[in-house]
Amino acid sequence: MAISKEEVIHIAKLACLNLSEQEIEGYTKDMQEILEFANMINDVNTEGLNETIAANEKCNVLRKDEVRNFGNRELLLQNAPSQDEGMFRIPKVLN
Numbered sequence: 001m002a003i004s005k006e007e008v009i010h011i012a013k014l015a016c017l018n019l020s021e022q023e024i025e026g027y028t029k030d031m032q033e034i035l036e037f038a039n040m041i042n043d044v045n046t047e048g049l050n051e052t053i054a055a056n057e058k059c060n061v062l063r064k065d066e067v068r069n070f071g072n073r074e075l076l077l078q079n080a081p082s083q084d085e086g087m088f089r090i091p092k093v094l095n
Contacts, residue, residue, distance in 0.1 A: 001039070003031045016095065 008028045012019045019027065070076055073086060082089040 001035055003028060003035060007031075 005024055005028055008024050008031060009019075012024070012027070077083050077086065077088070080088045
């Protein structure tokens with residue numbers, strides 16, 4: 001399966017990326033190599049092998065969700081490059 005320049009441009013548009021012509025050519029080549037590798041993996045004979053879900057037996061090891069109060073909000077906000085009404089102010093990340 002080959003990937004076209006138009007597909008790379010479409011993916012870049014979905015990711016809100018402005019790519020130069022040189023970058024488009026580079027990504028087209030890179031994505032083609034990724035697809036070729038994936039196809040090589042798909043062709044591996046797995047007949048007679050047991051199914052493996054994970055590398056170990058542990059599954060979803062999570063810590064308990066606990067609310068903790070931070071004693072000094074001003075000290076915490078010293079790390080903020082910008083703040084507003086006692087909260088971190090960050091740049092807009094979505095269109």
